[in-house]
Amino acid sequence: MEQFKKIAVEDRDLLAKYISMRKHSACDYSVGNLVLWSDVYNTQFAVANDMLFIKFMNGGKNYFAFPMGNGDLKQSFQWIFEYCKEQNIEFNMSVIESDMFAEIEKIYPGEYQVSYIRNNADYVYKTEDLKNLVGKKYHGKKNHINKFLKTNPDWSYERISEENTEECIEMLKEWCIENGGCTDQSKADEICVVIKGLKNRQKLGLLGGIIRISGRIVALTMGEKLWDDMFVIHFEKAFADINGAYPIINQQFIIHELSDYMYVNREEDMGVDGLRKAKESYRPIFMMEKGILVKK
Numbered sequence: 001m002e003q004f005k006k007i008a009v010e011d012r013d014l015l016a017k018y019i020s021m022r023k024h025s026a027c028d029y030s031v032g033n034l035v036l037w038s039d040v041y042n043t044q045f046a047v048a049n050d051m052l053f054i055k056f057m058n059g060g061k062n063y064f065a066f067p068m069g070n071g072d073l074k075q076s077f078q079w080i081f082e083y084c085k086e087q088n089i090e091f092n093m094s095v096i097e098s099d100m101f102a103e104i105e106k107i108y109p110g111e112y113q114v115s116y117i118r119n120n121a122d123y124v125y126k127t128e129d130l131k132n133l134v135g136k137k138y139h140g141k142k143n144h145i146n147k148f149l150k151t152n153p154d155w156s157y158e159r160i161s162e163e164n165t166e167e168c169i170e171m172l173k174e175w176c177i178e179n180g181g182c183t184d185q186s187k188a189d190e191i192c193v194v195i196k197g198l199k200n201r202q203k204l205g206l207l208g209g210i211i212r213i214s215g216r217i218v219a220l221t222m223g224e225k226l227w228d229d230m231f232v233i234h235f236e237k238a239f240a241d242i243n244g245a246y247p248i249i250n251q252q253f254i255i256h257e258l259s260d261y262m263y264v265n266r267e268e269d270m271g272v273d274g275l276r277k278a279k280e281s282y283r284p285i286f287m288m289e290k291g292i293l294v295k296k
Contacts, residue, residue: 004044009200018052018069025288027232027267028095032204032224036193051076063094074107093293114291119271122288123279125264131254141247148244152213157252160208171217175237194235209253218242219249232265
């Protein structure tokens with residue numbers, strides 16, 4: 001059988017070719033995420049029968065993503081079952097959107113069900129809402145931004161480029177130290193992933209922006225095009241002692257870079273209370289549920 005290989009930056013075009021054959025809204029199926037987090041989740045891929053197979057580790061378990069490509073779906077599932085038998089590993093499948101499950105139900109009626117986990121659901125917003133912050137529900141956000149503008153008249157926005165990449169990396173290292181990254185492995189892993197994204201920004205088709213105050217970078221964000229109508233924000237970092245730094249980078253990046261998109265996917269909250277509160281406060285128009293396939 002075709003052997004799985006670790007996903008690398010050089011695999012970007014091949015992954016994009018197959019992933020683009022199916023519309024999806026989950027951030028996990030963005031090429032950037034697959035490449036950037038491949039070291040953390042040991043993400044691997046194989047191509048067989050004109051289908052892309054993705055395998056990753058999470059919580060000590062192997063999981064497969066939904067197969068994508070021009071091949072036959074039932075044949076693809078049989079391919080995975082045979083691989084699991086050959087490797088003596090358990091069949092587990094994750095990141096299953098509702099329409100994917102509908103297709104699984106057609107070929108295996110009544111055999112599986114999907115278990116949706118709230119912590120893994122992506123937050124999806126209307127771009128215009130995040131850009132304009134109109135209405136009472138965004139009153140707090142506008143207050144934070146107005147206070148930032150008043151307090152920091154010498155602020156500026158700029159796109160991430162070759163010229164400012166090293167400054168961005170230094171800002172992230174400083175952020176990591178201030179936020180316990182030296183003792184928190186998950187934060188340290190994330191910063192390594194963001195730095196990997198900055199260094200490979202052009203190869204992966206990533207787009208980012210920064211906020212400066214008196215020339216110093218105080219906030220940074222980066223993401224990529226998911227579809228013609230949706231952009232996914234992978235990372236957003238700002239110094240906590242700069243009041244309004246997070247709301248201003250959020251809004252300014254959208255104003256300057258995302259006017260052509262209808263929706264913005266800001267990924268999941270992973271069950272982190274502060275992150276959930278922040279993401280809910282921007283009022284998503286829907287949550288993109290992603291489930292784990294479970295044998296009945």
